[in-house]
Amino acid sequence: MLAAFEWHIFWERIFHPDHVFAQALWRTIYIAVLAQFFGVVFGLVSALMRRSTFLPLRILGGLYVLIVRGTPVIVQIFFIYFGANLFLGFDLFPRTVDLGLFSLSGAVVAGIVALSINEGAYMSEIIRAGIESVDRGQMEAARSLGMPPRLGMRRIVLPQAARVIVPPLGNEFNNMLKTTSLLAFIGVYELFLDADVHYSSTFKPSEYFAAVAFWYLVLTIVWSVIQAWIEGRLAASERGDRLSFLERVREAWAPVPGRLWSRAR
Amino acid sequence: MTGSPIVSAEGVVKRFGLLEVLKGVSLDVQPGETVCIIGPSGSGKTTFIRCINHLEKIDGGRIEVNGHLIGYREKNGKLVEDSEVNIARQRVEIGMVFQRFNLFPHMTALENVIEAPLRVRKLSKELAVKEGEALLDRVGLADKRDVYPGKLSGGQQQRVAIARALAMKPALMLFDEPTSALDPETIGEVLEVMKELVAVGMTMIVVTHEMGFAREAADRVVMMDEGLVIEEGTPEHFFTRPDHERTQQFLSKIL
Ligand SMILES: Nc1ncnc2c1ncn2[C@@H]1O[C@H](COP(=O)(O)OP(=O)(O)OP(=O)(O)O)[C@@H](O)[C@H]1O
Ligand SMILES: [Mg+2]
Numbered sequence: 001m002l003a004a005f006e007w008h009i010f011w012e013r014i015f016h017p018d019h020v021f022a023q024a025l026w027r028t029i030y031i032a033v034l035a036q037f038f039g040v041v042f043g044l045v046s047a048l049m050r051r052s053t054f055l056p057l058r059i060l061g062g063l064y065v066l067i068v069r070g071t072p073v074i075v076q077i078f079f080i081y082f083g084a085n086l087f088l089g090f091d092l093f094p095r096t097v098d099l100g101l102f103s104l105s106g107a108v109v110a111g112i113v114a115l116s117i118n119e120g121a122y123m124s125e126i127i128r129a130g131i132e133s134v135d136r137g138q139m140e141a142a143r144s145l146g147m148p149p150r151l152g153m154r155r156i157v158l159p160q161a162a163r164v165i166v167p168p169l170g171n172e173f174n175n176m177l178k179t180t181s182l183l184a185f186i187g188v189y190e191l192f193l194d195a196d197v198h199y200s201s202t203f204k205p206s207e208y209f210a211a212v213a214f215w216y217l218v219l220t221i222v223w224s225v226i227q228a229w230i231e232g233r234l235a236a237s238e239r240g241d242r243l244s245f246l247e248r249v250r251e252a253w254a255p256v257p258g259r260l261w262s263r264a265r
Numbered sequence: 266m267t268g269s270p271i272v273s274a275e276g277v278v279k280r281f282g283l284l285e286v287l288k289g290v291s292l293d294v295q296p297g298e299t300v301c302i303i304g305p306s307g308s309g310k311t312t313f314i315r316c317i318n319h320l321e322k323i324d325g326g327r328i329e330v331n332g333h334l335i336g337y338r339e340k341n342g343k344l345v346e347d348s349e350v351n352i353a354r355q356r357v358e359i360g361m362v363f364q365r366f367n368l369f370p371h372m373t374a375l376e377n378v379i380e381a382p383l384r385v386r387k388l389s390k391e392l393a394v395k396e397g398e399a400l401l402d403r404v405g406l407a408d409k410r411d412v413y414p415g416k417l418s419g420g421q422q423q424r425v426a427i428a429r430a431l432a433m434k435p436a437l438m439l440f441d442e443p444t445s446a447l448d449p450e451t452i453g454e455v456l457e458v459m460k461e462l463v464a465v466g467m468t469m470i471v472v473t474h475e476m477g478f479a480r481e482a483a484d485r486v487v488m489m490d491e492g493l494v495i496e497e498g499t500p501e502h503f504f505t506r507p508d509h510e511r512t513q514q515f516l517s518k519i520l
Contacts, residue, residue, distance in 0.1 A: 140320055141367035141426075145381035145433055146357035148350050155384065159371050 006207050013211030024194040025215065031112055031183065031190065032176045038116035039176070040169070043123025048153075050128060061124070068121035074182050076118055081110040081186045111183040119176060126168045130161035163234055170227035177219050191215055271296050271331055271437050271468045272317060278325030279312055279492075286312050288492040289326065294437070297466040301479040301500075304489035305515055310472040311364075313489070314439045317470070318359040319352050331358055331436050357385060360430030360438040364446050366422045368414040374401060374425045375410040382432050393432075400428040404458050420451025424458055431462075438462065440471040476520055480504055488512045 013021070049061030068076065104112075134157050142152030181192035195212035199205050272294040279287035286309045294300050302310050315321045317328055319336035327344065328335045336352055337344040347355075369377050378397040382388045388396070401407050404424035414422050423443055430438060440459070444452040456478050462469060463482045473479060479486050479500055486503045488496040488511075496509045504520075507513050 135367070137363060137365060137367040138369065141361075141363065141369070142381075143320065143353065144318055144356060144359070144361035144363075145429070146353050146385045147381060148353040151384055155380065156369055160369075 003204075003206075005210075006204065009202075009204060009207035010211050013208065014214060020189075021194055024189055024191050027108070027188065028177070028180050028190040029219070031108065031115070031180050031188070032173065034112050035115035035119055035180070036173050036176050038112070039119025039123050039172070040127075042116060042120025043125075043127050046120060046124040047127040047131065050124070051131070065121045065124050068118055069125075073114075073118045073179065074185065077111065077114040077182055077186060080114040080117070081107060084110070105188070107183070107186045107188045111180070111186060111188050115176065115179065115183075119172065122172060123169070126165055126172070127161070130163075130165035131157060133164045134160045166234055167231060170223075170230070173227075174220050174223055177223060178216055181216075268295065269332060270294055271298075272470065273329045274313075274317065274326065275328075276326035277313065277316055277323055277328060279309070279316060279321060280324050286492050287316070287323075290489070290492070290494055291326075292487060292494060292497075294468060294470060296436075296468055298484045299463050299467075299469045299471065299482055300485045300487055301483040302470065302472045302487045302489055303474070303476075303479065303515070303519075308489045309492045310489050311441050314361075314441055314470055314472055317437075317439060318356050318361055320361075322346065330355070353385075357433050358436045360433060360435035362423070362426050362430055362438065362440045362443050364442045366414070366419070366426045366446070368422050368426055368429070370414050373411045373413055374406060374417070374428075377414070377425055378429045378432050381429070386433065397428075397432060400431055401425070403431075403461075404428045405454070418451055419447045420454045423447065423451075423455045427455075427458055427462075436468060438467055438469045440469065440473070442472050442474065444473070444475055474519060476504070476516075488515065490515075 017025075046061040046064050049057045050065070052058055052061070138156050138160065139149075139152050142156045143149070147155070180188075180190055183190055184193035184196060187193070191212055195208045198208045202208070270293040272292065274290060274292045276289040276291055277287050278285065278289055290309070290313055292300070292313075302313070304310050312321060316323050317330065317335065319328075322336065327337070333355055334344075335355055336347055338347050338351075369380065372380060375394070375397050378400055379388075379390075379393040382393040382396065383390065386393075398407065398410060401410055404427055406421060406424055406428070409417060409421060409425070414425065417425065427443075443459070444455050447455065452475070456475065459469075459471070459478070460482050471478070471483070481500075483500050485497060486500050487494055488503070488507075488509065490511050496503075496507060496512050498507075503512070504516070507516060
């Protein structure tokens, strides 16, 4: 016999979430933000390494991308959390890390590290493609003005590459918000583990997992609105392609590419 | 002509893989001189002036600008490539104007002009802006200071690019076919700006197919063919009685 879907549980999870839930939600958000931030940093560093004139740096950057993209993220998370301590012979991730303002559990730190390393490899590809999309003449013009390579990269090439990098970066963060759920498997108390704990004690999988799915949906929708705003700002500095903020939100959520709701332009 | 030249290139050799593009090019340019380089497509004109500011490495010979060896250091009688940071320092005294402008599209005209003075010459913002505005005024674009390159015509973009190069106060200006990507109606305004530079005594090397400009503004014309300088002389010499058969053929096609 089919168990009836108990709507009151579902509504309760959505309209009256408890304090533990709020903490799990907050944890999901800050893990995703930090992992994405460090992912961009790692991605930038490795993208620049792979463009270096120094061969060992190129090899190192290439290996990083190859290995990380060639292995499952869950394996990387387990390797870093369980493996690193044994591997190094000391506790790389102690039980809690005190950062003054707030403290993080070792699992959270390991999770952020693993997700950052994983994300860095994907960002590396995105950033490299962005840099390569900038006309070679730009760097040459910078060099001809006496700008050293780093300055030319920072002031001339990267700002132009950013236009190409930002849209896929937004999609990466959308993924990141959902990928944090894997950290439940190393005991990070985030949204998914919270749902799982309720499920285990009540055996009501549909209600709790539907509710947590709803919350992930809220996160990604809020993010897509922010993303549309950022891309709108970027496009405003270009000419011609100037979609309004609302059009971008609609475009992001239109089920078919034809932009279902947008007025004819 | 005596005194020390601004540019002294000796036997410059450049290869791309197996293809030898420059086969020993020598050229001296005196202070205040305007030299026009002409020659058929693929003869190595662009490659040669790119070697002068070391956008290309060279495989033989040597190039000095203002008495400084460009791109290399002498070490036990051998030339070793200098660091990018040192080369960047040398490029400050060499301005370059590209065929396709290469303005920075994310910066306004004024920002394009003041970027390098601010970050490389380390001028104060006020001074850089003051100099930048004066330069834009000089190329006739004072009213375009806050306009992005995408909104400028080709001729206007090239004038901004000239102002940008001048902002580093170079001792030498290199032009690689500065008007060949332009609509015919905007070529004149760029050539005017260049003639003014000639008039104030800027040292310039101009790769060009504009024979009118060469005739009027050049002190000397250099003909390149297949990676070699095959003839050089005054414009008068070139356009009345060139010695070399290849030069005669080339000029008869182009004039
Ligand atoms: N980066 C490169 N790699 C390989 N070959 C090159 C490269 N740059 C130039 N060449 C070759 O070198 C030769 C000389 O080219 P260069 O651009 O210097 O000629 P040019 O005299 O400026 O011609 P044009 O009048 O068409 O501009 C050509 O055969 C060209 O194909
Ligand atoms: Mg050329």
